[in-house]
Amino acid sequence: MDKKNVIICRCEDVTYEEIVRAFNEGYKDIESLRRYLKIGTGPCQGKTCIPLLQRILYELSGNFPQNITIRPPETPVPFGIFVNVPKK
Amino acid sequence: MEIFEHPILRFERKSKITFFFEGNPVEAYPQETVAMALYRNGINVFSYSPKLHRPRGLFCAIGKCSSCLMEVNGIPNVRTCILNVQEGMKVKRQNGLGDLPKTSEFLKSEKEYSPTVLVIGSGPAGLMASITLKEKGVDVLLIEQNPNLGGQLIKQTHKFFGSQKEKAGTRGIEIANELVKELNSLDVNYFTNTTLFSFYPRENVFLAFKDNELLKIFPKFVVFATGASEKMIPFEGNDLPNVMGAGAAQTLVNVYGIKVGTNVLMVGAGNVGLIVSYQLLQAGINVKAVVEASDKIGGYFVHAAKLTRFGVPIYTRTTIKKAVGVDKVEKAILVELDENFNETSKEFEIDVDAILLSVGLQPSYQLLAQAGCEMKYIPSLGGYVPLRSKELETSVKNFYIAGDVGGIEEASTAMLEGKLASLSILKKLGFDVEKEKEALELDLAKLRSTPFSKKILQGLKEVAYE
Numbered sequence: 001m002d003k004k005n006v007i008i009c010r011c012e013d014v015t016y017e018e019i020v021r022a023f024n025e026g027y028k029d030i031e032s033l034r035r036y037l038k039i040g041t042g043p044c045q046g047k048t049c050i051p052l053l054q055r056i057l058y059e060l061s062g063n064f065p066q067n068i069t070i071r072p073p074e075t076p077v078p079f080g081i082f083v084n085v086p087k088k
Numbered sequence: 089m090e091i092f093e094h095p096i097l098r099f100e101r102k103s104k105i106t107f108f109f110e111g112n113p114v115e116a117y118p119q120e121t122v123a124m125a126l127y128r129n130g131i132n133v134f135s136y137s138p139k140l141h142r143p144r145g146l147f148c149a150i151g152k153c154s155s156c157l158m159e160v161n162g163i164p165n166v167r168t169c170i171l172n173v174q175e176g177m178k179v180k181r182q183n184g185l186g187d188l189p190k191t192s193e194f195l196k197s198e199k200e201y202s203p204t205v206l207v208i209g210s211g212p213a214g215l216m217a218s219i220t221l222k223e224k225g226v227d228v229l230l231i232e233q234n235p236n237l238g239g240q241l242i243k244q245t246h247k248f249f250g251s252q253k254e255k256a257g258t259r260g261i262e263i264a265n266e267l268v269k270e271l272n273s274l275d276v277n278y279f280t281n282t283t284l285f286s287f288y289p290r291e292n293v294f295l296a297f298k299d300n301e302l303l304k305i306f307p308k309f310v311v312f313a314t315g316a317s318e319k320m321i322p323f324e325g326n327d328l329p330n331v332m333g334a335g336a337a338q339t340l341v342n343v344y345g346i347k348v349g350t351n352v353l354m355v356g357a358g359n360v361g362l363i364v365s366y367q368l369l370q371a372g373i374n375v376k377a378v379v380e381a382s383d384k385i386g387g388y389f390v391h392a393a394k395l396t397r398f399g400v401p402i403y404t405r406t407t408i409k410k411a412v413g414v415d416k417v418e419k420a421i422l423v424e425l426d427e428n429f430n431e432t433s434k435e436f437e438i439d440v441d442a443i444l445l446s447v448g449l450q451p452s453y454q455l456l457a458q459a460g461c462e463m464k465y466i467p468s469l470g471g472y473v474p475l476r477s478k479e480l481e482t483s484v485k486n487f488y489i490a491g492d493v494g495g496i497e498e499a500s501t502a503m504l505e506g507k508l509a510s511l512s513i514l515k516k517l518g519f520d521v522e523k524e525k526e527a528l529e530l531d532l533a534k535l536r537s538t539p540f541s542k543k544i545l546q547g548l549k550e551v552a553y554e
Binding site: 001002005006007008010011012013016042043044045047048049051052056064066068069070071072073074075076077078079080081082 | 137138139140142144147151152153154155157163165166167188189198283285286287288295297300301302317319320321322323324325326327409431450452453454455457458465471472
């Protein structure tokens with residue numbers, strides 16, 4: 001497998017190779033990888049990539065990562081709805 | 089790419105409307121979504137990715153994965169797979185993250201709702217939950233992000249297994265029709281095209297949006313029936329347009345009557361992979377092969393036998409190595425695996441224009457995690473699932489679950505769970521439902537008594553509160 005041509009996070013364009021490299025640099029858990037690579041922080045909030053990332057981290061470390069923080073919003077939201085508009 | 093004849097389905101296509109893609113007029117049927125209309129017109133590339141500028145297209149087709157984001161009427165990051173197309177709509181391919189709109193003409197009002205029970209998701213679990221509650225006169229608000237009620241039932245053209253009580257022998261689409269009819273006759277309050285995206289515990293408020301309108305929902309009880317989404321696997325070119333979930337192909341073919349491709353590859357020989365392959369054949373699409381990484385076919389023998397009769401080869405211990413193509417799948421490179429699932433040097437190519445993945449589903453747990461429900465990772469249930477009581481209440485008081493969000497199973501169990509969650513709520517509200525509940529629990533146990541349920545039962549034990 002040519003890992004640099006395998007996309008793990010579509011929203012932020014993070015490849016398999018980048019994850020392995022970051023892991024070797026010391027970013028070994030989901031939260032620090034999120035901050036470092038932005039993996040799982042795009043519009044879909046990790047719905048597709050987090051399960052793949054868990055599997056990759058398990059292969060790299062032998063430990064299956066748990067405890068994932070989910071912050072709102074969990075899906076792309078039009079900005080307009082957050083603007084204070086008069087109630088009708 | 090339109091399907092005109094189908095042995096089971098009739099596609100209603102009366103009027104036509106016109107919208108604009110990249111400034112060019114495109115014809116569509118008013119009942120279809122933007123993504124579907126584009127596919128009908130042979131357009132597969134919806135955006136170019138932010139860093140690597142790779143072409144991207146449809147993946148889940150049910151509003152979950154965000155692979156179909158485009159700019160619509162000046163608003164970026166719109167999930168085109170669940171947005172109904174409208175006359176004169178301006179749709180553009182998105183480059184990267186998109187730009188903020190320059191005007192405020194999109195702003196609308198906000199509304200507040202305080203239903204006794206909020207039901208999130210209108211699949212078999214959510215529909216059943218809503219019906220059960222409304223039958224007893226309880227005030228329900230049902231929220232669905234897709235344009236249609238019925239969840240994934242609306243694309244299941246096959247007849248269900250199980251017992252008569254759970255509507256076995258009936259096609260999924262017919263079950264959906266029956267339930268929606270019941271829902272309407274009870275006058276249940278529901279919103280489609282409405283996405284629930286956040287929960288804030290301190291204010292006990294759920295936020296949702298319909299078009300550009302904000303909905304604030306303050307419920308007493310909640311049934312989370314958010315279902316599941318399709319999993320992805322890592323291989324080269326896995327983000328190429330026309331690599332998509334098997335369920336997405338089903339949406340194209342069975343809901344909208346659009347061919348996903350001419351020659352397709354199915355990855356995964358579980359029940360979903362086998363059933364969808366057969367449904368594609370019924371729609372006149374050539375399934376070139378089914379590949380399965382393990383050494384045996386995971387799904388039921390009857391489903392595999394139907395494919396064999398059509399001459400579709402099922403290659404076990406084989407997987408996809410690479411999707412090849414410019415802007416769209418043109419061929420797949422397959423590779424044989426050894427007994428440790430490592431790739432061997434035996435590779436072969438097949439010419440296909442679509443690669444469909446049926447490599448498992450994962451529960452849509454995000455809102456539950458936001459709500460602070462205690463979660464656990466259970467592989468046999470598909471991923472993260474909430475801990476729950478026998479009555480389907482999570483660790484957060486008055487928050488209930490039903491269906492695939494609690495563990496991947498069947499539509500039949502989802503319906504029963506939807507009913508069970510509602511009966512549990514009714515009990516708290518002071519209704520006498522004990523007998524009904526006991527009978528239901530027996531039915532559920534019976535459904536889960538087959539050899540196929542063994543792993544699920546083990547998983548359920550691990551997430552059960554005493």
